[in-house]
Amino acid sequence: MKITFWGVRGSIPSPGPRTVRYGGNTTCIEIETDEGELIILDAGTGIFGLAQKLLKRLPVTCSIFFSHTHWDHIQGLPFFTPFFIPKNRLDIYGAFDPVSTRSIEDVLGRQMEYCYFPVREAELKAEIHYTTLHERQTIEIGRAKVTSILMNHPVLNFGYLIECNGKSVFFTGDHEPLYNIYRPDDDYYDEYEMLIADKNAGLVDLIERVDVLIVDAAYTSDEYPLKKGWGHGTFDAGISLAKKAGAKSLYFTHHEQLRSDDELDSILIDLGKRYPIGPEFPPYSIAQEGLVIEL
């Protein structure tokens, strides 16, 4: 299994000299299985670079799984060139929107309407199939299995576990660890704690001993109190999840849009002091555009 980061930035593309090393494109992760199956997680602006690579190996067959449909995870899709070329096949997966009661096909189709994009969805030449996923659904792609699990974000967000030939990777999508909305002296506090514990246990159980854990770490713990409820995680929470799940390696992504490369380096140094890599904490790194992990 080969994992490549094509976009690691959160919220909005952030090009420029301050982000040139880690990269300014929004979320896109490519996973190529040992058998050559192509799985793409999210279609932020990073997918444009991936598209250029794929043009050299036409026809393309790939599966795109959307963690959720906020702009920074879908805005590269209309520019995913294989869409426009006959004989390519794209299988698209994502969550149902319970508020507007729309399928993933309807939600994504909107950004290709006349006002937003010159080519209509109906005019795309590739063969495109949409599947709206439910919680804990497993899709088989060749010998790989992709399983969805609901995470916590201000829209339905799936984390995806990809397993193939005994290797595994889990991507949280955008995710803020659950917190109790009640005070300890409120009636509902204990109930809420139990519900959170159940949900967390289900996640840890699903991703136990995962080889690669990729987490949303938009904020430092110092920044977090002001951003609570925005739907993103911290570096510390990522390390805590990796430890609980016995993950073998950890990558931080969804870098905050104003975070410079130097700041990311400083954060990593600080984490190294507090969480020394060893028996207690697995190796961890900051996801970088172009970084390839081979399993």
Place this chain on the structure above:
Amino acid sequence: MNMVERMPAFPISVHRVVELTSDINADPKELVAIIEHDPVLLMRILKLANSPYFRLSQKITSVNHAVVIVGFNTVKNMALSIAAIGVLRLKTKSGFDMEGFLLHSLSTATIARLFAKNMRVPTKASFDYFLSGLLHDYGKIVFAHFKPLDFQRALIMAREKGIPLHEAEKEIFNIDHAQVGSILGEKWNLPSNLLDVMKTHHSQDCARPLLTDVVSASNQIGKELKIGEGGNPVMEKIPDQITGMFGADVEGIVGALGDVKGEIEQAMVFATM
């Protein structure tokens, strides 16, 4: 069935949902409280969370559970879209007092919760008592909203003949509010203990779970205390399972439960503008 899905919520909660959802810093627990004190909002949120779109391995049995699983923002936007339907008409052609009904539902829910506390029901299960109390008569608002004139005939027949309202409903509609509520609940994949409460809260001739007997007893106690109006002129006996634990005297039961009136007054905040 589809029409029922478009039933608006009570005006007070619609007003508060709109108010809260326009404040980005609103406290999530305030919204949870509004939803769980309005039978229409509560049913819709439970329906959403238990819908086939999620296919969760366990039933969602509370608003908090829904918030943890599908996220606060999704619950908030669902509540807002229900609010956008409009407000429930409090005065319908049926003559049924919707405000009185809300008070009846809230008092049943509150008394059921006090029973749970008194019986030391484990925390997680104890919240089912309030929820089931609030929703036990859901079928009545469906009748009042969608079939007001026929429901008026049922209300009058029950009053004039001195028969239970559900018997009059059966005469008129060939189905009663208990069946309507439970059919909707089943269609919407609601938890089985809640379905049982909706379906059998008037059926004392069968062995029922403790939760159902508690809601049934709470229903009668609320009537005895003259809080709210459920439209049923007939008192039912307190189920044996409850009298076995608390005695047969309603005043005695109320005394054992603690500050019943005080607790109900707190819940009433959600019923008045």
